[in-house]
Amino acid sequence: MHGVKDSQKGPAQEKNREDVDISRFDLQGGSTPSLSDLRDLSEEDRQNLLMAGVDVSEKDRSGTYLHMDYSNVQCSTCREGVEVLDIKQALEQYDGLPEYYWQLVNPDKDKYTREVADNLHGGYFIRTEKGAKVTDPVQSCLFIKGQNVGQNVHNIIVVEEDSELHIITGCAVSQEVNTALHLGISEFYVKKGGKLSFTMIHNWGEGVHVRPRSVGTVEEGGVFLNNYILLKRVESAQLYPSVYLNGRGAIARFNSILATPPGSYVNSGSRVVLNAEETRAEIIARTITTGGTIINPGHIQSNAAETKGHLECKGLILQDGIIHAIPELEGRVSGADLSHEAAVGKVAQEEIEYLMARGMDEDEATSTIVRGFLSVDIPGLPPDLKETIDQTIQESGESMF
DSSP: OTTOOGGGOOHHHHHHHHSOOGGGSBOOOOOOOOOSOGGGSOHHHHHHHHTTTOOTTOTTOSEEEEEETTEEEEEEEOSTTEEEEEHHHHHHHTTTOTTTTTSSSOTTSSHHHHHHHHSOOBOEEEEEOTTOEEEEEEEEEEEEOSTTBEEEEEEEEEEOTTOEEEEEEEEEEOTTOOOEEEEEEEEEEEOTTOEEEEEEEEEOOTTEEEEEEEEEEEOTTOEEEEEEEEOSOOSEEEEOOEEEEOSTTOEEEEEEEEEEOTTOEEEEOEEEEEOSTTOEEEEEEEEEESSSEEEEEEEEEEOSSSEEEEEEEEEEEOSSOEEEEEEEEEEOSTTEEEEEEEEEEOOOHHHHHHHHTTTOOHHHHHHHHHHHHHOOOOTTOOHHHHHHHHHHHHHHHHHTO
């Protein structure tokens, strides 16, 4: 696969990148010793976690969950109003979580969901108390340190009525790992008047395959903000989170920032279904390729009157690569107001020349424009997380050239 341009790959080769052979990976392993302090990790591991949005000092955090390879190594809560448990502990403590466990995602959806259902390693259960305003974010990280590890996790987030929660979740691999598989199930429940801000930063690596499967529901007056950032190389990633707005006035917003260097294949999109009156949805994606492939589907479906939805996907091709934007609007009743904007192109030469006239060379000018393109204003981010994202964008913009 190395040395072959993505633009030269045929349909069969691309299909192979969508369909991962699970049997190639080690899906059975022993537990990793627990950590009393994340600062006991090596400097390299701490840096990997930082670039995935996780602060090992746990400053200004409401809780922390760290899963390494096959097991949870730290799980803690330090604020009232929010509960953080390993999913296995939650299943035991709450009689199998019959209201939430596998209620939104079908365990037989595909072979990846079936594998997680049959061979659960861990994952997190995070739930707020009714009316709690948890302003400091809960942080979690799903980390792979072992070579050829296949990691199976199932996460459940419950935001109770009139409560508010921020979650920063990072996924990363150790620099020594050059092949791994991550399978992740996530189910989101935002109750009446609740608000969830969920930010996922993927910091994967060469030879890593990623297959998340995520579904959420939002009740009356609830808000779900989903932010996804992938700027580092990954062998293949395939994700399509879906959210159902089932209560009047519910809101969902998806913001995605994606970049693919040579060798990366990313099929990442979002879907929102408007099932109640006065619901609103917005899907915003910024994509860049410097040689990799990005498939970026977006789908807004309206099943109720007085609904609004907007979908926007913009991409830059900086070097030979592929960006395939697929905006899809589906109105099924009168009174729906849906719109989309899509564009794939190149950096404008006049913008480069403008910056070069002010003392930059061509690479510096292009890098500056790229960073500005990726710096989408994401509402609801804690300041320190925004700083981490800006740093990631800064480093990625520089490394592209």
